[in-house]
Amino acid sequence: MTLRDILNKLLGQQKTSASTARERLQLVLAHDRSDLSPELLDQMKREILEVVSKYVEINIDEGAVSLETEDRMTALVANLPIKRSLPTTNSGVDS
């Protein structure tokens, strides 16, 4: 974000179009580079959330699984705030 973007925000104006272009490109390239279709990505997200919620109680509303890209490397980034771990987790391992 540039100084102008911040000023625009304070003045209630739109972001500059270069900023928007940058953000849109980063998002679309993360997808292009991973070669994942939006449907597959959605399915993967759902399954990841399912698996994770077997072990910990997560705040799904605040959680996010997304693709990010930098230096031609694409990363799957999951940010899932944990409410608490579920008691079943350990018992499964012990038995």
Add this chain to the structure above:
Amino acid sequence: MATNTRIILICSGKGGVGKTTLTANLGIALARQGAKTAVLDADFGLRNLDLLLGLENRIVYTAQEVLEESCRLDQALVKHKQEPNLALLPAGNPRMLDWLKPEDMQRIVSMLSDQFDYVLIDCPAGVEDGFKNAVSATKEAIIVTNPEVSAVRDADRVIGLLNTHGVNPVQLVLNRVRPKMIASQEMLSVDDVTDILALPLLGLVLEDEQVIVSTNRGEPLTLTGSNSPAARCYSNIARRMQGEDIPLLDPSKEGSGMRDKFIRLMQTKIF
């Protein structure tokens, strides 16, 4: 016989970003700097390189006849009258696309390598067969793009493909740069594009009406010794290719008045 011929593919993904214009101008600029240079029109579907170089009326044979062995390479090469270090190998009939294979491109390029220091290949748009044939014959590549979302996205796709084919180095030329629009942050900046594509910048070319004038005449800007903005950019790129250390033009550093300073301040990235 040139032993260390540099074979360079000039490609973009998206059409209309300035590949052919760059090929013509770099070809002439390199030739003027004393390098024996061949430009190969590999855009068999929509050939234009002959027109930009003003050589359209001097074509007798093309790459097609060379491949069919119905003429020798030197019969097909069109030497530029004012710049004899430059020769064009014209594209054949668009129907060549039906039968041309990677091996054919490799054969042509290897024939050219015997005689020239540089072989610049003007690549067709897209990522289909025409592109793949051309890629198979090259060692290095220049990606041409514009500071626009669609051109950058397509460039990214092509860079991925060049990486898989082991083409190296791949460098970037950012064409049609408008410093005023960048200053008002209504155009992606040079840094934005190099960051996103993660490529080294070979150079940028300013938006310049003279490009159109020179195209009308069939005389590339680098031929006429023009001092227009794009002409300077093209010859700087050619000199960098030859290993000269020419500083990059920084559009945001153009101008030193109060207004320019303010504009620059507003471009400061906070996070």
